[in-house]
Amino acid sequence: MADEISKWMKRIDFIVVALSLIIVVWLVGYGAPLVIAPQDDLETTSTAVLFEFSNADKILLDDNLEFSSPEEIYAKDNLVINLKPGVYYWKVVGFEESEIRELTIKSEVGLKLQESDDGKYEVVNAGNVGLDVEIFNKGTFVGKTVLEPEESSLEKGDKFVGGENE
Amino acid sequence: MNKREKLFGRMKGLLFILLILSGTVLLAGRIDALGITPARASVDFVSGVEKMIGFNVINTDGKDMNLVVYASGELNKSIFIFENMISMGADEETKQISYNIKMPADLSPGMHSADIVVLEVPKEGGGIGAVVGVIAQLNVYVPYPGKYAEAEMHISGAEQEGIVQFVIPVVSRGDVDLVSVHANVDIYNSIGEKVDSFNTLEVSASKEKRGEIVHNWKADVPAGVYSAKATVIYDGETLKLEKSFNVGEMILDLQQIEVRDFKLGEIAKFEMLVENKWGEEIKGVYTLMNVFNKEGEVMAEFKSPTENIPGFEKKVLVSYWDTGGVKKGTYDSSVYLIYGQKSAQKDLQLKVSDDMIEIVGFGYVISSKKLFGDRDLLIKVLVIGIVVLAVMNIAWFVFLRKRLFRGKELKRGRIAN
Numbered sequence: 001m002a003d004e005i006s007k008w009m010k011r012i013d014f015i016v017v018a019l020s021l022i023i024v025v026w027l028v029g030y031g032a033p034l035v036i037a038p039q040d041d042l043e044t045t046s047t048a049v050l051f052e053f054s055n056a057d058k059i060l061l062d063d064n065l066e067f068s069s070p071e072e073i074y075a076k077d078n079l080v081i082n083l084k085p086g087v088y089y090w091k092v093v094g095f096e097e098s099e100i101r102e103l104t105i106k107s108e109v110g111l112k113l114q115e116s117d118d119g120k121y122e123v124v125n126a127g128n129v130g131l132d133v134e135i136f137n138k139g140t141f142v143g144k145t146v147l148e149p150e151e152s153s154l155e156k157g158d159k160f161v162g163g164e165n166e
Numbered sequence: 167m168n169k170r171e172k173l174f175g176r177m178k179g180l181l182f183i184l185l186i187l188s189g190t191v192l193l194a195g196r197i198d199a200l201g202i203t204p205a206r207a208s209v210d211f212v213s214g215v216e217k218m219i220g221f222n223v224i225n226t227d228g229k230d231m232n233l234v235v236y237a238s239g240e241l242n243k244s245i246f247i248f249e250n251m252i253s254m255g256a257d258e259e260t261k262q263i264s265y266n267i268k269m270p271a272d273l274s275p276g277m278h279s280a281d282i283v284v285l286e287v288p289k290e291g292g293g294i295g296a297v298v299g300v301i302a303q304l305n306v307y308v309p310y311p312g313k314y315a316e317a318e319m320h321i322s323g324a325e326q327e328g329i330v331q332f333v334i335p336v337v338s339r340g341d342v343d344l345v346s347v348h349a350n351v352d353i354y355n356s357i358g359e360k361v362d363s364f365n366t367l368e369v370s371a372s373k374e375k376r377g378e379i380v381h382n383w384k385a386d387v388p389a390g391v392y393s394a395k396a397t398v399i400y401d402g403e404t405l406k407l408e409k410s411f412n413v414g415e416m417i418l419d420l421q422q423i424e425v426r427d428f429k430l431g432e433i434a435k436f437e438m439l440v441e442n443k444w445g446e447e448i449k450g451v452y453t454l455m456n457v458f459n460k461e462g463e464v465m466a467e468f469k470s471p472t473e474n475i476p477g478f479e480k481k482v483l484v485s486y487w488d489t490g491g492v493k494k495g496t497y498d499s500s501v502y503l504i505y506g507q508k509s510a511q512k513d514l515q516l517k518v519s520d521d522m523i524e525i526v527g528f529g530y531v532i533s534s535k536k537l538f539g540d541r542d543l544l545i546k547v548l549v550i551g552i553v554v555l556a557v558m559n560i561a562w563f564v565f566l567r568k569r570l571f572r573g574k575e576l577k578r579g580r581i582a583n
Contacts, residue, residue, distance in 0.1 A: 009567060016562045027551045045203050069320075069333040069380045085205075095548065109300045110201035110226060119384050121296055128228065129205050163281060163301030164205040 035097040040101040045108040047128045052078045056094035111162040124152040132165040194283040199226035201299045211308040221262040229256050232287040241280035275310040281299045314340035315400045326389050335380040337370045343372040347400040354393045389414025390445020417443045425523040434487045442475040449474045451481050454502040
């Protein structure tokens, strides 16, 4: 009889402990930040990056894995952050910290020419880095213009060559 | 003029407009674009070694293109491009271009570079009449003999009494790693007086891994513009850096509004006392006041002349309201303090009587955004869950289990008796 009671007690012990463990695991999962985007090791030339997550209210962003000088961005769920080209490590922080993900914004030199009616060209920096645009006319170098991303200027020439500035 | 002539005239006008429009569209529509990624590659110099590097050409316009690729710049003779003439189809978004660099036997210490130029070959009878080209840069770093550091300083501004973060990334450009790097930073105010000084902790830096000096400085100084002069000290050598930063914000405070010697129907003189809480002079400051009628429409708008207010000083800005036709009563009003790109608004009421305008209340427009509501809920759920678990376990193991066990034992004893 004593053995039966003991067995019965052990069964209840087991149920209580198992139930507790299940609830703890569920609570930890419930409290853990959920990181959706951008995916790990993403490489893109787009400087506007959508960060999607839940159960967190802060994004930590740094250029090293040690997060020695992180940029702290307070946000709720989703946020688009404009970043310069480079390699970034990021995580979100809520009740606890998420995994660390890597993100690479690749530099892009983009040059767009649009003919205007006065024989000039609208030179547009269509990339994500600052540009030095060399202007040539009939094979001769005639000048240079510096353009920030999305900036444009009206120039006269027949050859335009753009490269990243310092 | 008969109907036919009128119709013909209208059609001519319409045709003329259409011609201009189509010409404009044709001219405006002639665009040419080209892109490459990444814009720059860097390699460390190793005498005589050959290395292959690639980049992608981006067909921004999604069109058929013929491209010519060539090397220019200091190291152009060390570059070998596999394909100098490339064709891209309209359906090709990107195309990889590869080249080899054969490092020279000897190069002086420092950075050397080459440009890989990609030019679009103009099509006969098409295109825009100009050539567009982009450059992929290659930087080759030749280490300096011994220890050599390159560094820059980043400073994040802060509120007064807040924390200003100094970050100094240090890169080793020598052929020996940097074992001990730290910085001494002096802070100067706008008139060149040293207001503080600090030393940072030590870091190390190698060719493979850059070092990062981080120091948090408490901005226990008045708001204003400051400059930091840093001496980076690495294994006995030094490097100077300098950068300016802000402490606090350019803030003006509207402290008082007075209307004296007023008579209804005459011109009211509003004297607004404004304090500059910033350490520097703020230029181009003026006030704009709107008075609203019962329907909420603007019935009067008047502004003060533009003034400059020196740092930490107060100034009275004067504006005038012609009260001709204004009846006695209470009017809602908004005062805007405008400086630079900023504007501060205060809402108040004007109690207008025969010989007095009473200014009632400085109502601030405050928007509060609750950022942490969800987090609070999450913490509550977790705490409640853990408390429930603890209670459940304590209840079972400390009380229920013993009681139940004792009850069963007693029952068993009775049965045995």
